[in-house]
Amino acid sequence: MAQIIVVQHTTVVNEGTSFIADVLLVDGRIEKIGTIPINPGYQVVDGTGKHLLPGIIDGQVHFRDPGLTHKGDLYTESKAAIAGGVTSFIDMPNTVPNVLTVEMLADKYELASHKSLANYAFFLGVNGDTIDEVIKTDTSKLIGVSDDGLYFTKKGNLLADNPETMEKLFTHCKAIIAIHSEKEQLIEKNENAYRQKYGDNVPVKFHPVIRSTKACYEATKRAISLAKKHNARLHILHLTTEAETHLFENDIPLREKKITTEVSVHHLWFSDKDYERLGTLIKWNPAIKTEQDKQGLLRALLDDRIDIITTDHAPHTLEEKQKPYFQSMSGAPMVQHSLNCMLEFYKNGFISLEKIVEKMCHNPAILYRIEKRGFIKAGYYADLTLVDLNNPWTVTKENLLYKCGWSPLEGTTFSTKIEKTVVNGNLIYDNGQFQEGIFGMPLVCNK
Numbered sequence: 001m002a003q004i005i006v007v008q009h010t011t012v013v014n015e016g017t018s019f020i021a022d023v024l025l026v027d028g029r030i031e032k033i034g035t036i037p038i039n040p041g042y043q044v045v046d047g048t049g050k051h052l053l054p055g056i057i058d059g060q061v062h063f064r065d066p067g068l069t070h071k072g073d074l075y076t077e078s079k080a081a082i083a084g085g086v087t088s089f090i091d092m093p094n095t096v097p098n099v100l101t102v103e104m105l106a107d108k109y110e111l112a113s114h115k116s117l118a119n120y121a122f123f124l125g126v127n128g129d130t131i132d133e134v135i136k137t138d139t140s141k142l143i144g145v146s147d148d149g150l151y152f153t154k155k156g157n158l159l160a161d162n163p164e165t166m167e168k169l170f171t172h173c174k175a176i177i178a179i180h181s182e183k184e185q186l187i188e189k190n191e192n193a194y195r196q197k198y199g200d201n202v203p204v205k206f207h208p209v210i211r212s213t214k215a216c217y218e219a220t221k222r223a224i225s226l227a228k229k230h231n232a233r234l235h236i237l238h239l240t241t242e243a244e245t246h247l248f249e250n251d252i253p254l255r256e257k258k259i260t261t262e263v264s265v266h267h268l269w270f271s272d273k274d275y276e277r278l279g280t281l282i283k284w285n286p287a288i289k290t291e292q293d294k295q296g297l298l299r300a301l302l303d304d305r306i307d308i309i310t311t312d313h314a315p316h317t318l319e320e321k322q323k324p325y326f327q328s329m330s331g332a333p334m335v336q337h338s339l340n341c342m343l344e345f346y347k348n349g350f351i352s353l354e355k356i357v358e359k360m361c362h363n364p365a366i367l368y369r370i371e372k373r374g375f376i377k378a379g380y381y382a383d384l385t386l387v388d389l390n391n392p393w394t395v396t397k398e399n400l401l402y403k404c405g406w407s408p409l410e411g412t413t414f415s416t417k418i419e420k421t422v423v424n425g426n427l428i429y430d431n432g433q434f435q436e437g438i439f440g441m442p443l444v445c446n447k
């Protein structure tokens with residue numbers, strides 16, 4: 001028998017408007033939005049007073065599977081994602097082994113098919129060592145290629161440091177090229193200067209001085225100019241500086257843009273003021289920068305120079321984080337709370353609900369050409385999240401779902417709660433309870 005769910009009397013937030021309606025879900029797809037008569041056998045979800053959003057599509061996560069599963073894995077982190085209203089994610093290649101060939105990519109899809117509760121896609125990794133292999137590959141069907149995090153291998157050769165490699169890739173690659181844009185060579189110089197002064201114990205407040213605005217701006221400027229020269233499809237990951245936002249355009253529809261960018265939630269949420277309180281827990285690459293940068297990023301998001309919001313969810317164990325500056329891992333878990341963070345900006349009057357949905361749901365689907373997801377539309381997959389905008393709760397260790405068991409947001413009180421999350425028509429998350437054993441689907445990239 002067909003599985004039928006009706007979400008009744010809910011405020012649907014979709015494509016720039018919000019309106020009260022019922023939403024009918026049949027066999028994994030959205031069938032109708034309007035007034036739905038209830039028949040016996042329908043599962044009814046009361047959405048009165050709640051808001052129904054398309055499931056979040058997080059365009060950048062590190063779920064650590066395979067090889068780094070002491071930090072997180074596809075099961076634990078996808079579960080945390082779903083509790084946060086995230087129904088689809090795109091995962092980075094800096095696992096162990098690094099995902100540098102199409103065979104390894106296929107292995108990762110296979111792994112996710114029996115581990116991930118959310119829908120999934122994976123970037124093919126690319127760095128200076130594998131460029132020739134990647135450009136021989138049929139990249140036209142891939143969601144994207146990326147060098148993100150591959151510098152941890154130390155033979156990484158990030159694209160931002162290698163204009164020649166970058167040009168070669170821009171000439172041949174048909175997929176989106178998503179790059180981590182910081183000039184590592186410049187950063188290394190800064191690191192050496194600070195190491196001489198402080199040894200290993202550099203105060204973390206210098207992190208944004210070491211991983212400087214200059215390192216970001218120069219890398220982004222160069223990547224954009226090379227991409228324009230070759231008419232390549234470039235996406236700059238996790239932008240952190242106000243200066244860089246002015247390098248992007250907002251007068252072309254997203255579908256036609258060749259150069260796009262994103263902001264990660266933590267760069268909107270934290271600023272350098274927070275280093276004193278949180279120390280290396282908020283050490284990220286690129287670094288959290290100034291209050292002025294944070295404001296500039298929000299402005300660029302609102303005026304469409306920034307296209308999507310991601311988390312760059314990057315769990316590490318507390319032990320790995322709480323080491324002296326140079327040994328402490330960069331990155332932190334965020335995927336369970338990204339929607340709550342953005343809804344807090346809404347509650348404080350900084351952004352509309354419709355804009356949040358555009359940047360977290362619609363635009364990732366458009367940018368990565370993801371088939372039939374990201375919108376509340378008849379015929380689309382039923383990936384949805386139901387939120388209560390007036391239900392305060394506090395982040396504690398006990399309510400974290402991350403395998404690493406900590407969050408830089410512990411102690412934060414959010415005024416909104418993610419109540420339910422539907423993935424492919426299945427009510428996977430309902431007020432703290434999970435329906436286990438139903439796995440997500442691979443995202444289909446429709447060029």
Ligand SMILES: NC(=O)N[C@@H](CC(=O)O)C(=O)O
Pocket residue numbers: 062094148149180283284285286312314315330331332
């Ligand atoms: N963002 C981070 O600080 N860390 C990421 C790697 C990366 O995105 O560079 C990680 O994988 O830990």
